[in-house]
Amino acid sequence: MSHTDTAPLLAVSGLQKSFGTNRVLDGVDLEVRRGDVLVLIGPSGSGKTTVLRCLNALETPDAGVLAFDGGPVVDFSQKVSKSDRTGLRDRSAMVFQHHNLFPHLTVIQNVIEGPIQAHGVPKAEAVARAETLLARVGLSEKRDAYPSELSGGQQQRVGIVRALALQPSLLLFDEPTSALDPELVGEVLTVLRELANEGWTMVIVTHELGFAREVADEVLFFDAGVIVERGAPSELLRQPKKERTRRFLDRLLRPLDGPDPSESAE
16 A cells, blocks of 8 residues: 655654643654555544644644645744645545534535535535445435434544545544444444545544554554654554553553563563
8 A cells, every 4th residue: 555656645844733831742753645544543642633633724833844745835933824724724634533513414515515615616516426425435315314313423424425525635534433332433444444445545543453453554653742653553553662652552452452472571
């Protein structure tokens, strides 16, 4: 899946963000290549979600440079123009933890809202696109339902369709399964696997490490606003080099894998 011979779709360097006296990001560098899946892991409050929100211009970093191939190069230490901010937002789409669907709109209305309002897509084209996408996630029969009539997993699938309808270069997922009942997690992960197999470029914050092993090209472990360790999932999730990474994974992976004698000697 990795495309190391091409220029990165997105390059981020020196990203910093503080909320009051709390420095949430402390010099984050990362690259996302076309067709790759980047998975961000780490404890709560480590900066993972803030990175996503900065990539989508939902948060404004205090410093750092963000460059989209073929698009804006934004230096956040300078004043950022509205057009630069729009340029960043137009190239990515975010799927949130809690769906964030408009409760007063039907499923189809939720999906067509962004393409029509943000991108000026004609309504007939937006509807056709939405119907195609709803069919591919198995929700055609829910097109006229309201969010309150859907399960959590169905709502999250609509959230994914809403992002896809914007036809972004980059899909951003903020713990897309963490708010779901356990039996509904699988249906959302299935859609994400399909997107990865189709070559969508994605950055995913998740605690689903088994899923990360399957789809990630690179895993980044965050702690206290910095990337402590990064690597292929087969390496980082099995034999992390840093003690901090190992402690974090030990907490999450033991129920998944059981004891690993080869690691107990560390």
